[in-house]
Amino acid sequence: MTSNALSITPKQNSSPALFALPLLKRIKQESQKEYAEMQEAFELLGWSGLPDELKIEIMLSIWFRN
Numbered sequence: 001m002t003s004n005a006l007s008i009t010p011k012q013n014s015s016p017a018l019f020a021l022p023l024l025k026r027i028k029q030e031s032q033k034e035y036a037e038m039q040e041a042f043e044l045l046g047w048s049g050l051p052d053e054l055k056i057e058i059m060l061s062i063w064f065r066n
Contacts, residue, residue: 038059042048047055 038055039048041059042050042055050058
């Protein structure tokens with residue numbers, strides 16, 4: 001006797017893009033939020049004129065220091 005559960009298996013998603021799109025959208029939204037927060041922090045410090053590359057290095061060194 002076979003189980004009916006075996007015949008009700010969900011179909012695999014044929015396109016990995018359908019899986020990735022919501023994830024990429026969330027990453028984009030979070031990145032935009034973090035970027036805006038970083039810009040605001042540097043404006044408050046009076047350092048808004050620094051290049052973004054330097055701002056990112058400074059923020060990363062603060063977030064990941066031991």
